[in-house]
Amino acid sequence: MNNSIHILVAEDDSDISRLLCNIIKKSGYIPQPAYSGTEALLYLERRQWSMLLLDLMLPGMTGEELLKRFDGRDDMPVIIISAKGEPRTKVSVLRGGADDFITKPFDVEEVSARIDSQLRMYARIAQPPKPNMLKHKELILDRDAMSVTAAGAELTLTAREFEILSLLLSAPKKVFTKSNLYERVWQEPFYGDDxxxxxxxxxxxxxxxxAAPGSDFIETVWGMGYRLRP
Structure with a gap:
């Protein structure tokens, strides 16, 4: 099972939700059911998801309303699975940010194939070429040479330390939680091993x-995580 791929299933019909979750599990991914639009919104605000399977006729908040809340996000494919299969509806939600549309009743194998297809597509988009040289203040990391210097002094880092620093340098203003760091560097799910x-x-x-006495490059943001000191 690929523990790094979590898929949110926003579907109020418990039988269909169970079927979709089983499809996701058989594909090797981790499903999370949500039975209303408002419940799905809570999940979306709490963490990043690899994909959203979205019914349109949801209680609390419709699928269309939920889609509008996240219009413009390019880090998560959205597949609509709905009985509202009219061409006007399909065109509307696809223009509104959805990546694919599957009409109910659906074929199990088709759903599985569409999920895999969208995940592959987004994986390619989400991995732009990494810059070879990352800099912050007096800190320089060279990916090609696998070297790091601080104030001109070269550091000897382990592979994990190099990847942690590389991740922090890739987004100097971003606060990385321990979960972020562990899952990105170790490529494994984080179970709270602080x-x-x-x-x-x-x-x-x-x-x-x-290497650079008096320079504190990494800042602890209490209760949140770590980032490079501004």
Whole structure:
């Protein structure tokens, strides 16, 4: 099972929701059912999702309304699965931000294939070429040479420390939670093992301070996570 791919299923019919969740599980992904538009909105606001399967006729908030709330997001494919199969409806939601439309009743294999197709497409889009040189203040990371210098002094980092620093440098203003760091660097689901992150960050910070005394490059944002110090 691919524990890094989480798919939100916004469907109020419990039988259809169960069927969609089973399709997702058989494809090796992790489903999360939501039985109303408002419940789906809560899930969407709490974390990032790999995909949203969205019914249009939802209680609390319709699928169309939910789609409008997230119009412009390019990090999550949205597949509409609805009995409202009129051409006007399809055109409207596809122009409104949906990536695909499947009409109920649906074929199980087709749903599975459409999910895989959209995930592959977004995986290609979401991985632009990484810059070879990342800089922040007196900190320089060279991906090609696999080297890091701080105030002109070269650091000797472990592979994990290098990847953590590379991730922080890739988005200097972003606050990365421990979960973000672990799942991106270790490529595994995070189960709350604070010690692993703490030890690697502590060692990384010590090496940075030793190379550039008086320079504190990594900032702890209490209750949230870590980022490069502005």
């Amino acid at each position: 010690n692993t992150i703490n030890v690697h960050l502590s060692n990384l910070r010590s090496k940075l301070v030793k």
